[in-house]
Amino acid sequence: KAGVTQTPRYLIKTRGQQVTLSCSPISGHRSVSWYQQTPGQGLQFLFEYFSETQRNKGNFPGRFSGRQFSNSRSEMNVSTLELGDSALYLCASSLSFYEQYFGPGTRLTVT
Amino acid sequence: DQQVKQNSPSLSVQEGRISILNCDYTNSMFDYFLWYKKYPAEGPTFLISISSIKDKNEDGRFTVFLNKSAKHLSLHIVPSQPGDSAVYFCAARSGGGADGLTFGKGTHLIIQP
Numbered sequence: 001k002a003g004v005t006q007t008p009r010y011l012i013k014t015r016g017q018q019v020t021l022s023c024s025p026i027s028g029h030r031s032v033s034w035y036q037q038t039p040g041q042g043l044q045f046l047f048e049y050f051s052e053t054q055r056n057k058g059n060f061p062g063r064f065s066g067r068q069f070s071n072s073r074s075e076m077n078v079s080t081l082e083l084g085d086s087a088l089y090l091c092a093s094s095l096s097f098y099e100q101y102f103g104p105g106t107r108l109t110v111t
Numbered sequence: 112d113q114q115v116k117q118n119s120p121s122l123s124v125q126e127g128r129i130s131i132l133n134c135d136y137t138n139s140m141f142d143y144f145l146w147y148k149k150y151p152a153e154g155p156t157f158l159i160s161i162s163s164i165k166d167k168n169e170d171g172r173f174t175v176f177l178n179k180s181a182k183h184l185s186l187h188i189v190p191s192q193p194g195d196s197a198v199y200f201c202a203a204r205s206g207g208g209a210d211g212l213t214f215g216k217g218t219h220l221i222i223q224p
Contacts, residue, residue, distance in 0.1 A: 004154070033211055035211075035212075035214075042214055042215070042216045042217065043202075043214040044214075045210065045212060045213070046211075047211075048211055056210060056211060058210070058211060090154050090155070092154075092212075097204075098145075098160065098204060099145065099157055099160055100145075100157070100212060101157055102147075102154030102155045102156070103154050104152075104153055104154045105153075105154050107152075
């Protein structure tokens, strides 16, 4: 069974721009979560989607948003990028809301 | 305020010996705990989990122990192998998954030959 895939793997953007990251979950998994990993803060929960509905949200500003499609694929969007948004963005899918399986991540660099 | 703490940033263990990675938590609402392994430039890989109704779970070379009264869990790897060298993250979740996974900062395990 194919794992979680994320595109693109690497991205360089300029401050003030917006970015959209994409995630395809493991087949059959309906829950998709997003995390941000930075050297200072570690892995932090952004939001979780299940059946196209946001189930919960972490403590991030409204510039961070996401959505899930009927095929369970998910996108996250960051608007008005700031230097501090440079991070590894990880997507995880789950069958049971407990064990989550992560993709390889998208490395976003904001200059 | 860190709700999940891994107090050892790094740990060095000889190949073939036991590796013990520790994790403490403060939120008594956590009822499910997981360990992940991460190599550079890759996403975390799920290793093993434990529900709060258990105190031990075993999967091959990996065993997780949970001490609810001490709010402490540990991951034992026996025997340690060179491929085990990676960063290990402890994570926790509350009932129903209300807040997503809360991660510790990780412990870098180095297996020495």
